[in-house]
Amino acid sequence: MDLLERLITIFAQNGYLAVFTALMICGAGLPLPEDVTLVAGGVIAGLGYANVHAMFGLCMFGVLLGDSAIFLLGHHYGARMMRWRLVAKVLTPKRYAMVQEKFDRYGNRMLFFARFLPGMRTTVYVTAGATHRVSTVRFLLIDTLAALISVPFWVYLGYLGANNHQWLMKWMHRGQNSLWLLVALVLLVLLVLWWRQRRQRTNDC
Template identity: 75%
Template structure:
């Protein structure tokens, strides 16, 4: 957890702006774990250096801007972006082909699930832009919905565990699997509500049997 401690020190000294910039850089694919960055933001709020609700808002904006930037770069430059030196290190031709194959298999759902796949997010978002198979608004909604699950989870985890290092470390290690469970529950809830809505609409349009 040396990285977490270094980030906590950096964020405590520089405030919200440092968290925001770090999350933009996470979206750009630098080797800085987004989950640890979010937890560090929550920890400094728990230690009294920031307001946790403001930290959540700042983190959401930073995460979404970072993701949107990668999508828009891919959308604007297309496959030419693969020739950029920094992008080429992150997204090799073989990896690009693999992500495209996953798009063929999972469709737009991949953009939602990518948020819960560390190391895959940036590659997926760039590829989503280059393929021109999805509009920016759909990308933003899918990514935003996923971020509404992951971002508060990590930020508030750091906030509540700021004074209990062992508990915090345990939940960071468990966090990714816990996010999958939480995401599954929320997705199932949305599907059930959608199905009930469809039934009500169908019942409302059913022909009357009265004489």
């Protein structure tokens, strides 16, 4: 709660620029939770310091820009990044090897679900870039689809709970589980749509 309160104060005083800067810090893998940052952005919108829809758009842009920067660093510098002092603190050789093995096994699915795994996100994106098996366009597409679930969830949660912190904290604690349920629901809907489209094609033939 202390971190959330501090972010709300900073964001209320400095507006959209402060939110964007915080999201760049999150994207760099530094210890600032993205979900708390997004909620704080939603809260200041709920308190009247920003427009919630503009905040959502800004947060989407900030999140995707930060993710893309990490991916492109991995793409251009690969395993050499492991020797950078700042990167080495976040991306240990053991973690890099583990994620590389998972990425080789699961590929695009790993990229999608990484957005919902805060402790692994940076490592997965660096690894995806370093393997050169994912194009920048494909990365952006997968990351955008995942962000369209997570970003509005946290921003609008903050907006709705701006004047009721007890309710907000309760749903923040429930948030990760609720977010996974939302992901499952979206995937189920996509699966049903795909199945119906395939069945329609079969009937047409």
